Amino acid sequence: xxxxxxxxxxxxxxxxxxxxxxxCVRQCSFEVHRYDAELDQVLADEEKCVGCQRCATFCPxxxxxxxxSPREFRANANWRPELLMDIKRQAESxxxxxxxxxxxxxxxxxxxxxxxxASQVTNPSLDPLREPMEVRTYLGAKPxxxxxxxxxxTGDMPPQIQLETPIMFSAMSYGAITYNxxxxxxxxxxxxxxxxxxxxxxxxxxxxxxxxxxxxxxxxGRFGIDQDYLNQAAMVEIKIGQGAKPGIGGHxxxxxxxxxxxxxxxxxxxxDAISPAPQHDIYSIEDLSALIYALKEATGYEKPVAVKIAAxxxxxxxxxxxxxxxxxxxxxDGVRGGTGAAPKAIRDHVGIPAELALAAVDRxxxxxGIRNRxxxxxxxxxxxxxxVFKALALGADAVYIGTAALVAMGCTLCxxxxxxxxxxxxxxxxxxxxxxxxxxxxxxxxVNLVRAWTREIxxxxxxxxxxxxxxxxxxxxxxxxxxxxxxEMDVLGVKGAGM
Amino acid sequence: MKDLExxxxxxxxxxxxxxxxxxxxxxxxxxxxxxxxxxxxMANMHDRGNGLGGGYAAYGIYPExxxxxxxxxxxxxxxxxxxxxxxLHHWFQVALTEPIPTRRVxxxxxxxxxxxxxxRVPSLEAGGRPGADAGxxxxxxxxxxxxxxxxxxxxxAGGVSRPDADDYVVARVMEINTTxxxxxVFSSGRNMGVFKGVGHAEDIGExxxxxxxxxxxxxxxSRFPTNTQAWWGGAHxxxxxxxxxxxxxxxxxxxxxxxxxxxxxxxCSMHTDTEVLAYAVDLLMRRHQLPVQAMAAVLAxxxxxxxxxxxxxxxxxxxxxxxxxxxxLMNGPFAIVVAHGGEMVGLRDRIGLRPLVxxxxxxxxxxxxxxxxxxxxxxxxxxxWQARGGVPVVGSLERGILEGSQPxxxxxxxxxxxxxxxxxx
Numbered sequence: 001x002x003x004x005x006x007x008x009x010x011x012x013x014x015x016x017x018x019x020x021x022x023x024c025v026r027q028c029s030f031e032v033h034r035y036d037a038e039l040d041q042v043l044a045d046e047e048k049c050v051g052c053q054r055c056a057t058f059c060p061x062x063x064x065x066x067x068x069s070p071r072e073f074r075a076n077a078n079w080r081p082e083l084l085m086d087i088k089r090q091a092e093s094x095x096x097x098x099x100x101x102x103x104x105x106x107x108x109x110x111x112x113x114x115x116x117x118a119s120q121v122t123n124p125s126l127d128p129l130r131e132p133m134e135v136r137t138y139l140g141a142k143p144x145x146x147x148x149x150x151x152x153x154t155g156d157m158p159p160q161i162q163l164e165t166p167i168m169f170s171a172m173s174y175g176a177i178t179y180n181x182x183x184x185x186x187x188x189x190x191x192x193x194x195x196x197x198x199x200x201x202x203x204x205x206x207x208x209x210x211x212x213x214x215x216x217x218x219x220x221g222r223f224g225i226d227q228d229y230l231n232q233a234a235m236v237e238i239k240i241g242q243g244a245k246p247g248i249g250g251h252x253x254x255x256x257x258x259x260x261x262x263x264x265x266x267x268x269x270x271x272d273a274i275s276p277a278p279q280h281d282i283y284s285i286e287d288l289s290a291l292i293y294a295l296k297e298a299t300g301y302e303k304p305v306a307v308k309i310a311a312x313x314x315x316x317x318x319x320x321x322x323x324x325x326x327x328x329x330x331x332x333d334g335v336r337g338g339t340g341a342a343p344k345a346i347r348d349h350v351g352i353p354a355e356l357a358l359a360a361v362d363r364x365x366x367x368x369g370i371r372n373r374x375x376x377x378x379x380x381x382x383x384x385x386x387x388v389f390k391a392l393a394l395g396a397d398a399v400y401i402g403t404a405a406l407v408a409m410g411c412t413l414c415x416x417x418x419x420x421x422x423x424x425x426x427x428x429x430x431x432x433x434x435x436x437x438x439x440x441x442x443x444x445x446x447v448n449l450v451r452a453w454t455r456e457i458x459x460x461x462x463x464x465x466x467x468x469x470x471x472x473x474x475x476x477x478x479x480x481x482x483x484x485x486x487x488e489m490d491v492l493g494v495k496g497a498g499m
Numbered sequence: 500m501k502d503l504e505x506x507x508x509x510x511x512x513x514x515x516x517x518x519x520x521x522x523x524x525x526x527x528x529x530x531x532x533x534x535x536x537x538x539x540x541m542a543n544m545h546d547r548g549n550g551l552g553g554g555y556a557a558y559g560i561y562p563e564x565x566x567x568x569x570x571x572x573x574x575x576x577x578x579x580x581x582x583x584x585x586x587l588h589h590w591f592q593v594a595l596t597e598p599i600p601t602r603r604v605x606x607x608x609x610x611x612x613x614x615x616x617x618x619r620v621p622s623l624e625a626g627g628r629p630g631a632d633a634g635x636x637x638x639x640x641x642x643x644x645x646x647x648x649x650x651x652x653x654x655x656a657g658g659v660s661r662p663d664a665d666d667y668v669v670a671r672v673m674e675i676n677t678t679x680x681x682x683x684v685f686s687s688g689r690n691m692g693v694f695k696g697v698g699h700a701e702d703i704g705e706x707x708x709x710x711x712x713x714x715x716x717x718x719x720x721s722r723f724p725t726n727t728q729a730w731w732g733g734a735h736x737x738x739x740x741x742x743x744x745x746x747x748x749x750x751x752x753x754x755x756x757x758x759x760x761x762x763x764x765x766x767c768s769m770h771t772d773t774e775v776l777a778y779a780v781d782l783l784m785r786r787h788q789l790p791v792q793a794m795a796a797v798l799a800x801x802x803x804x805x806x807x808x809x810x811x812x813x814x815x816x817x818x819x820x821x822x823x824x825x826x827x828l829m830n831g832p833f834a835i836v837v838a839h840g841g842e843m844v845g846l847r848d849r850i851g852l853r854p855l856v857x858x859x860x861x862x863x864x865x866x867x868x869x870x871x872x873x874x875x876x877x878x879x880x881x882x883x884w885q886a887r888g889g890v891p892v893v894g895s896l897e898r899g900i901l902e903g904s905q906p907x908x909x910x911x912x913x914x915x916x917x918x919x920x921x922x923x924x
Contacts, residue, residue: 123749470825477754
């Protein structure tokens, strides 16, 4: 069948600059570029180009420009070119369209409609270069009160995790990302004093040395879980859902289950690794409670147990149930959260924005008087330090970043993670591609990013005259909205600018 | 005051900004003295206020009614007074009803009706209602009367335990303030009183004839609000039971503090930093029974870099306090004087952005925004110093004067007299 799908990208090569070094040929994992010795020219199969910009980045003479193809049909505000192409692809394949990374549709990004406050006259702003600025954060359930006797402060304190910055790395499994990528995240978490999440792909023996900085995930596939897996980690996270694909499970094809992946997941090499859509021992809130306490029993009540859900319509009521079921940490993953592979229809249309879900959950827990009984972590669409800052003001104790950390390593959001061909060595299945990512350089990049964001957070805190992050949490008075409807401001609990 | 929000915050601001002058003096031997000194001190700090609010708290002033709760109530109308009195007679045994004595002062205008009620909590077993009204016939509490014998037991009238009686009074005060139109309770402690209004602090002191009261502990406040209309209830001190707070500062953490306090049932209807401070103190010290030092360690927490270097027990105490009460960290410049029966506490923000001067003369502790007003009333001082950020300065009938948990040496503290005072307060 002749394909009617037009190119996504155009490859422009400036022949006066091209020195025929063929770096592009070697770098492109999608085999766009090829060298024709007879013509002494580098040619391009543009229909294969995914726009990852690997070739343009590495071209030593900047001879390459990769541009979006205009794909100009008769103008139609309703039938956008993307929809036409999707229909043609499905007409040719009959299959579910797959994609990677987070929702790329122009739903309102609430972070971009919130502005921050600063001190003027009645209180001084603080200079983080001269004054201490505290961003240390403790995750875990807190008792409602403490007691004092004979010089000792006492209380029933559940286990706490100390974070030196309120930014953690979200769940990305070994398998979804490469060995080197996960190694880089764990090294970065250790250096930064924060946590890295294994995802549900097990916990490689080489990475056990980062135990104080690792959250292990218990998801529907239950891959790689044993007594040590739970007890060696700093925190255990039950994954109910994920922002990129709420209600959907996972499927790692057998060809990606290499001996190393197989060993880590504790499954036979070459077999498909299926994560069912639900956890088949959790069909209700009381089942969740049973699992939470089973994990607490297994870990001697020494580890916080987190429960991660996708942000869905009644997230507030669900979160309340999760807290009452005994979770120490609730994680809300918004509609823009990333993934290694998801059906495009699901990724782009299921779930609600993290900002709205976070605000609603925080308010509900406070109204019910149980906000202290769990920490709140938000994920899905944190793109910069200001997003982190606004999330904290909306009530988050900490945030997860995934996409941003991968972008720091090199990712350009070409959305091809599921193909195993990642040219940047981040999600690649092929060893020759996977080895492109130098874990030490990747660690450096990720550490630099989080340090830079943390510095920016301190600058913003100082501008408000605040020197400890706990005075920002739930401090929605430090936010003002621009360009939002009344109902949106109600949900966010913020006033309009000028009010 | 049915619509507290509108009365306190007519423009609907996030909160009311106010900068101020504060003063506190406490005779830690229990000796009582008249209000003329603190009026003089507040006059000296005239320029720290703008005439839109002044007030005082005085402790030990009603010794012959020491076991009764004294409610100071302001009314917008006689109707409001009638409704409030019906409420009081329904819920309390009212031992004495009388107008609060005042005199005409040029700078004090638009005076509401000001009455005080000495009330007892009825036995809760009797259905939560008094059997009979003691009525306003018993002799009034006159300033300058000799201290009478006062009970020291922990039982209130009708066999109600003190914590229960306290909670009962708090609930009724909140009820009046939120449901009785035109009435506002601005003082509800025992053997103490809050006196406040719109005007310069020294005028308010003259207006309430504070020179005619004798107290072992005085605090005062002059106010410089930047965004509020004059409202008598909005002046400092803020109080509940015998806890009072006078405050100078601006909290950037207000939103976080308010959210935290909502978890414990405090609804911040007045939209001021001072209100969240008062509730925080109430939660930590009265409800959670934490000592002054722990309260200070929450409101003005030490830095983690310092906590991490503390000896193990101290480190654990501070770590727990910050983990659990982090939402009550008061971030931004503040200086406060908190008082309750037998104790006065001065505290500055954790990095010392707002001034608070402490001074000692004999057994008297002074706290003020500036040194000048202290020197004016006590020219010779044994010691004077800037309070350190986050380190409480405490005056106590039981423990003398302390900085943090270290005693400050005092001359002329007569232990026998202290013992009598402790029994009295």
